[in-house]
Amino acid sequence: MSDAYLALEDGRVIEARGRVPGRTRGELVFTTAYTGYEESLTDPSYEEQVLTFSYPLIGNYGVREERFESSHVHPRAAIAREFTDEVVEWLASESVPAIDHLDTREVVTSVRDQGAMKCGIAVGDGVTPEDAKAELAQCKGMSEHVDIGAQVSTPESQFFPGDDGGTDATVALIDCGAKGSITESLVTRGADVHLLPYDATVEDVEATDADVLFVSNGPGDPENFVQAQALVEHFAGDLPIAGICLGQQVVANALGGSTEKMTFGHRGVNQPVRDLRSGKVVMTTQNHGYTVADPGDLEVTQVNVNDDTAEGLENEELNVITRQYHPEANPGPHDSLDFFDDVLAMADAETKVALAD
Missing domain, CATH: 3.40.50.880 (Class I glutamine amidotransferase (GATase) domain)
Structure with missing residues:
Protein backbone atom coordinates (compact mmCIF):
# COMPACT_ATOMS: atom_id res chain seq x y z
CA MET A 1 0.00 0.00 0.00
CA SER A 2 1.09 3.54 -0.54
CA ASP A 3 0.04 7.08 0.19
CA ALA A 4 -2.72 8.70 -1.87
CA TYR A 5 -4.39 12.09 -2.09
CA LEU A 6 -7.38 13.34 -4.07
CA ALA A 7 -7.50 17.11 -4.65
CA LEU A 8 -10.92 18.45 -5.60
CA GLU A 9 -11.86 21.61 -7.46
CA ASP A 10 -13.80 22.85 -4.42
CA GLY A 11 -10.53 23.13 -2.49
CA ARG A 12 -10.65 19.95 -0.45
CA VAL A 13 -7.88 17.35 -0.37
CA ILE A 14 -8.94 13.86 0.68
CA GLU A 15 -6.47 11.30 2.01
CA ALA A 16 -6.90 7.71 0.83
CA ARG A 17 -5.14 4.37 0.50
CA GLY A 18 -3.08 4.00 -2.62
CA ARG A 19 -3.71 0.76 -4.55
CA VAL A 20 -2.07 1.52 -7.90
CA PRO A 21 0.63 4.22 -8.00
CA GLY A 22 0.59 7.12 -10.42
CA ARG A 23 -0.34 10.74 -10.85
CA THR A 24 -3.17 11.98 -13.05
CA ARG A 25 -6.03 14.44 -13.43
CA GLY A 26 -9.45 14.64 -15.05
CA GLU A 27 -13.16 15.24 -14.62
CA LEU A 28 -14.47 13.52 -11.49
CA VAL A 29 -17.71 11.60 -12.14
CA PHE A 30 -19.56 8.80 -10.37
CA THR A 31 -21.59 5.74 -11.26
CA THR A 32 -24.32 4.24 -9.08
CA ALA A 33 -23.97 0.81 -10.69
CA TYR A 34 -23.59 -2.01 -8.20
CA THR A 35 -22.55 -4.53 -10.87
CA GLY A 36 -20.75 -4.14 -14.18
CA TYR A 37 -17.50 -2.62 -12.98
CA GLU A 38 -15.64 -4.40 -15.78
CA GLU A 39 -18.01 -2.94 -18.38
CA SER A 40 -17.79 0.54 -16.86
CA LEU A 41 -14.00 0.59 -16.67
CA THR A 42 -13.70 -0.48 -20.32
CA ASP A 43 -16.43 1.85 -21.62
CA PRO A 44 -14.81 4.40 -23.99
CA SER A 45 -17.32 7.02 -22.83
CA TYR A 46 -15.23 7.37 -19.64
CA GLU A 47 -12.15 8.52 -21.58
CA GLU A 48 -10.27 11.32 -19.75
CA GLN A 49 -12.48 11.03 -16.66
CA VAL A 50 -11.84 9.87 -13.09
CA LEU A 51 -14.46 7.28 -12.19
CA THR A 52 -15.83 6.96 -8.66
CA PHE A 53 -17.93 3.91 -7.76
CA SER A 54 -20.71 4.63 -5.27
CA TYR A 55 -21.20 0.92 -4.50
CA PRO A 56 -18.81 0.14 -1.61
CA LEU A 57 -17.14 -3.08 -2.77
CA ILE A 58 -15.79 -3.31 -6.32
CA GLY A 59 -14.44 -6.65 -7.52
CA ASN A 60 -16.55 -9.17 -5.62
CA TYR A 61 -17.06 -11.39 -8.69
CA GLY A 62 -13.61 -11.13 -10.18
CA VAL A 63 -12.40 -9.87 -13.55
CA ARG A 64 -13.28 -11.65 -16.78
CA GLU A 65 -12.10 -10.36 -20.14
CA GLU A 66 -15.22 -11.53 -21.99
CA ARG A 67 -17.16 -8.83 -20.15
CA PHE A 68 -14.94 -6.01 -21.45
CA GLU A 69 -16.50 -3.39 -23.74
CA SER A 70 -13.17 -2.46 -25.35
CA SER A 71 -9.54 -3.50 -25.33
CA HIS A 72 -8.45 -1.46 -22.31
CA VAL A 73 -9.45 0.66 -19.30
CA HIS A 74 -10.53 4.19 -20.27
CA PRO A 75 -10.88 6.27 -17.06
CA ARG A 76 -7.65 7.99 -16.06
CA ALA A 77 -8.09 6.74 -12.49
CA ALA A 78 -10.51 4.69 -10.40
CA ILE A 79 -11.90 5.37 -6.92
CA ALA A 80 -13.87 3.09 -4.59
CA ARG A 81 -14.59 2.54 -0.93
CA GLU A 82 -12.77 -0.76 -1.38
CA PHE A 83 -11.24 -2.54 -4.36
CA THR A 84 -10.53 -6.27 -4.28
CA ASP A 85 -6.99 -7.36 -5.04
CA GLU A 86 -8.04 -8.87 -8.38
CA VAL A 87 -9.35 -5.54 -9.66
CA VAL A 88 -6.24 -3.80 -8.35
CA GLU A 89 -4.02 -6.25 -10.24
CA TRP A 90 -6.00 -5.57 -13.42
CA LEU A 91 -5.75 -1.79 -13.04
CA ALA A 92 -2.05 -2.09 -12.23
CA SER A 93 -1.45 -4.12 -15.38
CA GLU A 94 -2.77 -1.12 -17.34
CA SER A 95 -1.01 1.49 -15.14
CA VAL A 96 -4.32 3.10 -14.10
CA PRO A 97 -3.98 4.82 -10.70
CA ALA A 98 -6.45 3.54 -8.11
CA ILE A 99 -7.33 4.61 -4.58
CA ASP A 100 -9.73 3.34 -1.90
CA HIS A 101 -10.42 3.54 1.86
CA LEU A 102 -12.05 6.97 1.54
CA ASP A 103 -15.65 8.05 2.07
CA THR A 104 -17.04 7.71 -1.45
CA ARG A 105 -20.45 8.77 -0.16
CA GLU A 106 -19.00 12.21 0.53
CA VAL A 107 -17.34 12.34 -2.90
CA VAL A 108 -20.57 11.35 -4.68
CA THR A 109 -22.63 13.83 -2.66
CA SER A 110 -20.20 16.61 -3.55
CA VAL A 111 -20.46 15.85 -7.28
CA ARG A 112 -24.24 15.54 -7.06
CA ASP A 113 -24.57 18.89 -5.25
CA GLN A 114 -21.87 20.87 -7.05
CA GLY A 115 -21.69 19.11 -10.39
CA ALA A 116 -18.90 17.22 -12.11
CA MET A 117 -15.63 18.79 -11.05
CA LYS A 118 -11.97 18.64 -11.94
CA CYS A 119 -9.64 16.68 -9.68
CA GLY A 120 -6.01 15.71 -9.27
CA ILE A 121 -4.71 12.40 -7.89
CA ALA A 122 -1.29 11.48 -6.55
CA VAL A 123 -0.55 7.89 -5.48
CA GLY A 124 2.78 6.45 -4.35
CA ASP A 125 5.30 6.24 -1.55
CA GLY A 126 5.98 9.67 -0.12
CA VAL A 127 3.44 11.65 -2.18
CA THR A 128 1.97 14.73 -0.53
CA PRO A 129 -1.24 16.75 -0.81
CA GLU A 130 0.75 19.27 -2.82
CA ASP A 131 1.40 16.64 -5.47
CA ALA A 132 -2.34 16.11 -5.93
CA LYS A 133 -2.91 19.88 -5.98
CA ALA A 134 -0.27 20.22 -8.69
CA GLU A 135 -2.16 17.71 -10.84
CA LEU A 136 -5.40 19.60 -10.26
CA ALA A 137 -3.74 22.88 -11.23
CA GLN A 138 -2.73 21.39 -14.58
CA CYS A 139 -6.27 20.07 -15.08
CA LYS A 140 -7.84 23.49 -14.43
CA GLY A 141 -5.74 25.01 -17.16
CA MET A 142 -6.84 22.47 -19.76
CA SER A 143 -9.81 22.89 -22.07
CA GLU A 144 -11.88 19.86 -23.04
CA HIS A 145 -10.12 17.75 -25.65
CA VAL A 146 -11.91 18.64 -28.89
CA ASP A 147 -10.48 15.67 -30.84
CA ILE A 148 -11.22 13.08 -28.19
Whole structure:
Protein backbone atom coordinates (compact mmCIF):
# COMPACT_ATOMS: atom_id res chain seq x y z
CA MET A 1 0.00 0.00 0.00
CA SER A 2 1.09 3.54 -0.54
CA ASP A 3 0.04 7.08 0.19
CA ALA A 4 -2.72 8.70 -1.87
CA TYR A 5 -4.39 12.09 -2.09
CA LEU A 6 -7.38 13.34 -4.07
CA ALA A 7 -7.50 17.11 -4.65
CA LEU A 8 -10.92 18.45 -5.60
CA GLU A 9 -11.86 21.61 -7.46
CA ASP A 10 -13.80 22.85 -4.42
CA GLY A 11 -10.53 23.13 -2.49
CA ARG A 12 -10.65 19.95 -0.45
CA VAL A 13 -7.88 17.35 -0.37
CA ILE A 14 -8.94 13.86 0.68
CA GLU A 15 -6.47 11.30 2.01
CA ALA A 16 -6.90 7.71 0.83
CA ARG A 17 -5.14 4.37 0.50
CA GLY A 18 -3.08 4.00 -2.62
CA ARG A 19 -3.71 0.76 -4.55
CA VAL A 20 -2.07 1.52 -7.90
CA PRO A 21 0.63 4.22 -8.00
CA GLY A 22 0.59 7.12 -10.42
CA ARG A 23 -0.34 10.74 -10.85
CA THR A 24 -3.17 11.98 -13.05
CA ARG A 25 -6.03 14.44 -13.43
CA GLY A 26 -9.45 14.64 -15.05
CA GLU A 27 -13.16 15.24 -14.62
CA LEU A 28 -14.47 13.52 -11.49
CA VAL A 29 -17.71 11.60 -12.14
CA PHE A 30 -19.56 8.80 -10.37
CA THR A 31 -21.59 5.74 -11.26
CA THR A 32 -24.32 4.24 -9.08
CA ALA A 33 -23.97 0.81 -10.69
CA TYR A 34 -23.59 -2.01 -8.20
CA THR A 35 -22.55 -4.53 -10.87
CA GLY A 36 -20.75 -4.14 -14.18
CA TYR A 37 -17.50 -2.62 -12.98
CA GLU A 38 -15.64 -4.40 -15.78
CA GLU A 39 -18.01 -2.94 -18.38
CA SER A 40 -17.79 0.54 -16.86
CA LEU A 41 -14.00 0.59 -16.67
CA THR A 42 -13.70 -0.48 -20.32
CA ASP A 43 -16.43 1.85 -21.62
CA PRO A 44 -14.81 4.40 -23.99
CA SER A 45 -17.32 7.02 -22.83
CA TYR A 46 -15.23 7.37 -19.64
CA GLU A 47 -12.15 8.52 -21.58
CA GLU A 48 -10.27 11.32 -19.75
CA GLN A 49 -12.48 11.03 -16.66
CA VAL A 50 -11.84 9.87 -13.09
CA LEU A 51 -14.46 7.28 -12.19
CA THR A 52 -15.83 6.96 -8.66
CA PHE A 53 -17.93 3.91 -7.76
CA SER A 54 -20.71 4.63 -5.27
CA TYR A 55 -21.20 0.92 -4.50
CA PRO A 56 -18.81 0.14 -1.61
CA LEU A 57 -17.14 -3.08 -2.77
CA ILE A 58 -15.79 -3.31 -6.32
CA GLY A 59 -14.44 -6.65 -7.52
CA ASN A 60 -16.55 -9.17 -5.62
CA TYR A 61 -17.06 -11.39 -8.69
CA GLY A 62 -13.61 -11.13 -10.18
CA VAL A 63 -12.40 -9.87 -13.55
CA ARG A 64 -13.28 -11.65 -16.78
CA GLU A 65 -12.10 -10.36 -20.14
CA GLU A 66 -15.22 -11.53 -21.99
CA ARG A 67 -17.16 -8.83 -20.15
CA PHE A 68 -14.94 -6.01 -21.45
CA GLU A 69 -16.50 -3.39 -23.74
CA SER A 70 -13.17 -2.46 -25.35
CA SER A 71 -9.54 -3.50 -25.33
CA HIS A 72 -8.45 -1.46 -22.31
CA VAL A 73 -9.45 0.66 -19.30
CA HIS A 74 -10.53 4.19 -20.27
CA PRO A 75 -10.88 6.27 -17.06
CA ARG A 76 -7.65 7.99 -16.06
CA ALA A 77 -8.09 6.74 -12.49
CA ALA A 78 -10.51 4.69 -10.40
CA ILE A 79 -11.90 5.37 -6.92
CA ALA A 80 -13.87 3.09 -4.59
CA ARG A 81 -14.59 2.54 -0.93
CA GLU A 82 -12.77 -0.76 -1.38
CA PHE A 83 -11.24 -2.54 -4.36
CA THR A 84 -10.53 -6.27 -4.28
CA ASP A 85 -6.99 -7.36 -5.04
CA GLU A 86 -8.04 -8.87 -8.38
CA VAL A 87 -9.35 -5.54 -9.66
CA VAL A 88 -6.24 -3.80 -8.35
CA GLU A 89 -4.02 -6.25 -10.24
CA TRP A 90 -6.00 -5.57 -13.42
CA LEU A 91 -5.75 -1.79 -13.04
CA ALA A 92 -2.05 -2.09 -12.23
CA SER A 93 -1.45 -4.12 -15.38
CA GLU A 94 -2.77 -1.12 -17.34
CA SER A 95 -1.01 1.49 -15.14
CA VAL A 96 -4.32 3.10 -14.10
CA PRO A 97 -3.98 4.82 -10.70
CA ALA A 98 -6.45 3.54 -8.11
CA ILE A 99 -7.33 4.61 -4.58
CA ASP A 100 -9.73 3.34 -1.90
CA HIS A 101 -10.42 3.54 1.86
CA LEU A 102 -12.05 6.97 1.54
CA ASP A 103 -15.65 8.05 2.07
CA THR A 104 -17.04 7.71 -1.45
CA ARG A 105 -20.45 8.77 -0.16
CA GLU A 106 -19.00 12.21 0.53
CA VAL A 107 -17.34 12.34 -2.90
CA VAL A 108 -20.57 11.35 -4.68
CA THR A 109 -22.63 13.83 -2.66
CA SER A 110 -20.20 16.61 -3.55
CA VAL A 111 -20.46 15.85 -7.28
CA ARG A 112 -24.24 15.54 -7.06
CA ASP A 113 -24.57 18.89 -5.25
CA GLN A 114 -21.87 20.87 -7.05
CA GLY A 115 -21.69 19.11 -10.39
CA ALA A 116 -18.90 17.22 -12.11
CA MET A 117 -15.63 18.79 -11.05
CA LYS A 118 -11.97 18.64 -11.94
CA CYS A 119 -9.64 16.68 -9.68
CA GLY A 120 -6.01 15.71 -9.27
CA ILE A 121 -4.71 12.40 -7.89
CA ALA A 122 -1.29 11.48 -6.55
CA VAL A 123 -0.55 7.89 -5.48
CA GLY A 124 2.78 6.45 -4.35
CA ASP A 125 5.30 6.24 -1.55
CA GLY A 126 5.98 9.67 -0.12
CA VAL A 127 3.44 11.65 -2.18
CA THR A 128 1.97 14.73 -0.53
CA PRO A 129 -1.24 16.75 -0.81
CA GLU A 130 0.75 19.27 -2.82
CA ASP A 131 1.40 16.64 -5.47
CA ALA A 132 -2.34 16.11 -5.93
CA LYS A 133 -2.91 19.88 -5.98
CA ALA A 134 -0.27 20.22 -8.69
CA GLU A 135 -2.16 17.71 -10.84
CA LEU A 136 -5.40 19.60 -10.26
CA ALA A 137 -3.74 22.88 -11.23
CA GLN A 138 -2.73 21.39 -14.58
CA CYS A 139 -6.27 20.07 -15.08
CA LYS A 140 -7.84 23.49 -14.43
CA GLY A 141 -5.74 25.01 -17.16
CA MET A 142 -6.84 22.47 -19.76
CA SER A 143 -9.81 22.89 -22.07
CA GLU A 144 -11.88 19.86 -23.04
CA HIS A 145 -10.12 17.75 -25.65
CA VAL A 146 -11.91 18.64 -28.89
CA ASP A 147 -10.48 15.67 -30.84
CA ILE A 148 -11.22 13.08 -28.19
CA GLY A 149 -12.75 10.82 -30.84
CA ALA A 150 -9.28 10.01 -32.14
CA GLN A 151 -8.44 8.38 -28.78
CA VAL A 152 -11.37 5.98 -28.75
CA SER A 153 -12.31 5.27 -32.36
CA THR A 154 -11.11 2.44 -34.57
CA PRO A 155 -8.24 3.78 -36.71
CA GLU A 156 -9.53 1.97 -39.78
CA SER A 157 -12.74 0.27 -40.88
CA GLN A 158 -13.56 -3.22 -39.60
CA PHE A 159 -16.14 -5.70 -40.83
CA PHE A 160 -18.24 -8.01 -38.63
CA PRO A 161 -20.47 -10.49 -40.53
CA GLY A 162 -23.92 -11.13 -39.14
CA ASP A 163 -24.95 -14.46 -37.69
CA ASP A 164 -26.92 -16.77 -39.96
CA GLY A 165 -30.69 -16.84 -39.66
CA GLY A 166 -31.29 -13.16 -38.95
CA THR A 167 -31.80 -10.02 -40.98
CA ASP A 168 -29.86 -9.31 -44.15
CA ALA A 169 -29.39 -5.65 -43.21
CA THR A 170 -26.01 -3.91 -43.45
CA VAL A 171 -25.15 -1.31 -40.82
CA ALA A 172 -22.55 1.45 -41.09
CA LEU A 173 -21.64 1.98 -37.43
CA ILE A 174 -19.76 5.24 -36.83
CA ASP A 175 -17.34 4.51 -34.00
CA CYS A 176 -17.25 7.55 -31.74
CA GLY A 177 -16.20 5.26 -28.89
CA ALA A 178 -18.56 2.34 -29.43
CA LYS A 179 -19.06 -0.30 -26.78
CA GLY A 180 -18.34 -3.75 -28.15
CA SER A 181 -21.79 -4.98 -27.14
CA ILE A 182 -23.43 -2.61 -29.65
CA THR A 183 -21.72 -4.42 -32.50
CA GLU A 184 -22.54 -7.76 -30.87
CA SER A 185 -26.24 -6.83 -30.51
CA LEU A 186 -26.46 -6.12 -34.23
CA VAL A 187 -24.41 -9.12 -35.36
CA THR A 188 -26.42 -11.61 -33.28
CA ARG A 189 -29.53 -10.37 -35.09
CA GLY A 190 -27.92 -11.19 -38.43
CA ALA A 191 -26.79 -7.72 -39.46
CA ASP A 192 -23.48 -7.19 -41.24
CA VAL A 193 -21.66 -4.38 -39.44
CA HIS A 194 -19.05 -2.07 -40.94
CA LEU A 195 -17.37 -0.31 -38.00
CA LEU A 196 -16.09 3.00 -39.38
CA PRO A 197 -13.78 5.63 -37.82
CA TYR A 198 -15.37 8.62 -36.09
CA ASP A 199 -14.17 10.86 -38.95
CA ALA A 200 -15.47 8.63 -41.78
CA THR A 201 -16.48 10.40 -44.96
CA VAL A 202 -19.64 10.21 -47.05
CA GLU A 203 -17.70 8.07 -49.53
CA ASP A 204 -16.68 5.68 -46.73
CA VAL A 205 -20.31 5.14 -45.78
CA GLU A 206 -21.45 4.77 -49.40
CA ALA A 207 -18.77 2.14 -49.99
CA THR A 208 -20.42 -0.13 -47.38
CA ASP A 209 -23.76 -0.11 -49.26
CA ALA A 210 -25.37 0.25 -45.84
CA ASP A 211 -29.08 -0.02 -45.08
CA VAL A 212 -28.67 1.97 -41.84
CA LEU A 213 -26.35 4.72 -40.60
CA PHE A 214 -25.75 4.16 -36.87
CA VAL A 215 -23.89 6.67 -34.64
CA SER A 216 -22.41 5.14 -31.49
CA ASN A 217 -21.85 6.30 -27.95
CA GLY A 218 -18.63 8.12 -27.05
CA PRO A 219 -16.95 10.54 -24.65
CA GLY A 220 -17.06 14.31 -24.31
CA ASP A 221 -19.04 17.06 -26.00
CA PRO A 222 -21.12 15.89 -28.99
CA GLU A 223 -20.36 19.17 -30.78
CA ASN A 224 -16.76 17.96 -31.15
CA PHE A 225 -17.89 15.11 -33.45
CA VAL A 226 -18.36 17.37 -36.45
CA GLN A 227 -17.79 14.71 -39.13
CA ALA A 228 -20.35 12.34 -37.64
CA GLN A 229 -22.81 15.23 -37.57
CA ALA A 230 -22.04 15.98 -41.23
CA LEU A 231 -22.82 12.36 -42.13
CA VAL A 232 -26.22 12.58 -40.46
CA GLU A 233 -26.96 15.84 -42.25
CA HIS A 234 -25.98 14.30 -45.59
CA PHE A 235 -27.89 11.00 -45.31
CA ALA A 236 -31.00 12.21 -43.45
CA GLY A 237 -34.05 11.33 -45.52
CA ASP A 238 -32.10 8.98 -47.80
CA LEU A 239 -30.91 6.37 -45.29
CA PRO A 240 -32.44 5.21 -41.99
CA ILE A 241 -30.45 6.66 -39.09
CA ALA A 242 -30.03 5.40 -35.51
CA GLY A 243 -27.99 6.58 -32.54
CA ILE A 244 -27.15 5.61 -28.98
CA CYS A 245 -26.05 7.97 -26.17
CA LEU A 246 -23.63 10.48 -27.76
CA GLY A 247 -25.09 9.24 -31.03
CA GLN A 248 -28.51 10.63 -30.05
CA GLN A 249 -26.91 13.98 -29.27
CA VAL A 250 -25.02 14.06 -32.57
CA VAL A 251 -28.19 13.26 -34.51
CA ALA A 252 -30.13 15.97 -32.69
CA ASN A 253 -27.44 18.57 -33.40
CA ALA A 254 -27.45 17.56 -37.08
CA LEU A 255 -31.23 17.89 -37.41
CA GLY A 256 -31.78 21.37 -36.03
CA GLY A 257 -31.50 20.66 -32.32
CA SER A 258 -29.00 21.50 -29.61
CA THR A 259 -27.25 19.88 -26.65
CA GLU A 260 -26.00 21.04 -23.27
CA LYS A 261 -23.79 19.80 -20.44
CA MET A 262 -25.59 18.32 -17.45
CA THR A 263 -24.79 19.10 -13.83
CA PHE A 264 -23.49 15.62 -13.04
CA GLY A 265 -24.91 13.43 -15.80
CA HIS A 266 -26.52 10.01 -15.70
CA ARG A 267 -24.23 7.09 -14.88
CA GLY A 268 -25.64 3.85 -13.56
CA VAL A 269 -27.82 0.83 -14.33
CA ASN A 270 -31.07 1.91 -12.69
CA GLN A 271 -32.18 5.00 -14.63
CA PRO A 272 -35.99 4.90 -15.15
CA VAL A 273 -37.24 5.87 -18.63
CA ARG A 274 -40.90 6.43 -19.57
CA ASP A 275 -42.23 5.92 -23.08
CA LEU A 276 -44.62 8.80 -23.78
CA ARG A 277 -46.78 6.77 -26.17
CA SER A 278 -47.36 3.63 -24.13
CA GLY A 279 -46.71 4.98 -20.64
CA LYS A 280 -44.43 2.00 -19.98
CA VAL A 281 -41.40 2.56 -17.73
CA VAL A 282 -38.18 0.60 -18.24
CA MET A 283 -34.93 0.57 -16.28
CA THR A 284 -31.82 1.44 -18.27
CA THR A 285 -28.04 1.61 -18.25
CA GLN A 286 -26.68 5.12 -18.84
CA ASN A 287 -23.34 6.90 -19.03
CA HIS A 288 -23.40 10.46 -20.31
CA GLY A 289 -22.66 14.02 -19.20
CA TYR A 290 -24.51 15.84 -22.01
CA THR A 291 -28.17 15.84 -22.99
CA VAL A 292 -30.42 17.03 -25.81
CA ALA A 293 -31.80 20.47 -24.88
CA ASP A 294 -33.73 21.04 -28.12
CA PRO A 295 -34.76 18.06 -30.29
CA GLY A 296 -35.00 20.16 -33.47
CA ASP A 297 -36.76 18.18 -36.20
CA LEU A 298 -37.13 15.15 -33.95
CA GLU A 299 -39.99 14.16 -31.65
CA VAL A 300 -39.24 13.33 -28.01
CA THR A 301 -40.76 9.88 -27.48
CA GLN A 302 -39.15 8.88 -24.18
CA VAL A 303 -38.08 10.86 -21.10
CA ASN A 304 -36.12 10.25 -17.91
CA VAL A 305 -38.53 9.83 -15.00
CA ASN A 306 -36.17 11.61 -12.61
CA ASP A 307 -35.50 14.83 -14.55
CA ASP A 308 -37.57 14.74 -17.78
CA THR A 309 -34.50 14.85 -20.05
CA ALA A 310 -34.91 13.37 -23.53
CA GLU A 311 -34.22 9.62 -23.62
CA GLY A 312 -35.69 8.75 -27.02
CA LEU A 313 -36.04 10.74 -30.26
CA GLU A 314 -37.75 9.78 -33.51
CA ASN A 315 -38.76 11.15 -36.90
CA GLU A 316 -40.87 8.68 -38.87
CA GLU A 317 -40.69 10.66 -42.09
CA LEU A 318 -36.87 10.74 -42.02
CA ASN A 319 -36.59 7.18 -40.61
CA VAL A 320 -34.63 8.30 -37.54
CA ILE A 321 -34.66 6.61 -34.12
CA THR A 322 -32.28 7.27 -31.22
CA ARG A 323 -31.86 6.42 -27.55
CA GLN A 324 -29.92 8.28 -24.87
CA TYR A 325 -29.49 5.16 -22.75
CA HIS A 326 -27.67 1.93 -23.62
CA PRO A 327 -30.19 -0.63 -24.90
CA GLU A 328 -27.44 -3.21 -25.46
CA ALA A 329 -27.83 -3.83 -21.71
CA ASN A 330 -24.25 -4.53 -20.69
CA PRO A 331 -24.12 -5.00 -17.75
CA GLY A 332 -27.95 -4.82 -17.74
CA PRO A 333 -30.90 -4.56 -17.30
CA HIS A 334 -32.43 -6.10 -20.43
CA ASP A 335 -35.62 -4.02 -20.56
CA SER A 336 -34.78 -2.19 -23.80
CA LEU A 337 -33.06 -4.78 -26.01
CA ASP A 338 -35.88 -4.50 -28.56
CA PHE A 339 -34.41 -1.19 -29.75
CA PHE A 340 -32.09 -3.11 -32.06
CA ASP A 341 -35.04 -5.01 -33.51
CA ASP A 342 -36.74 -1.67 -34.20
CA VAL A 343 -33.63 -0.32 -35.94
CA LEU A 344 -33.23 -3.36 -38.16
CA ALA A 345 -36.96 -3.46 -38.92
CA MET A 346 -36.61 0.11 -40.15
CA ALA A 347 -33.77 -1.04 -42.42
CA ASP A 348 -35.77 -4.01 -43.72
CA ALA A 349 -38.76 -1.78 -44.49
CA GLU A 350 -36.55 0.62 -46.40
CA THR A 351 -35.06 -2.25 -48.41
CA LYS A 352 -38.52 -3.52 -49.36
CA VAL A 353 -39.52 -0.07 -50.57
CA ALA A 354 -36.38 0.12 -52.71
CA LEU A 355 -37.09 -3.31 -54.23
CA ALA A 356 -40.67 -2.30 -55.01
CA ASP A 357 -39.47 0.82 -56.79
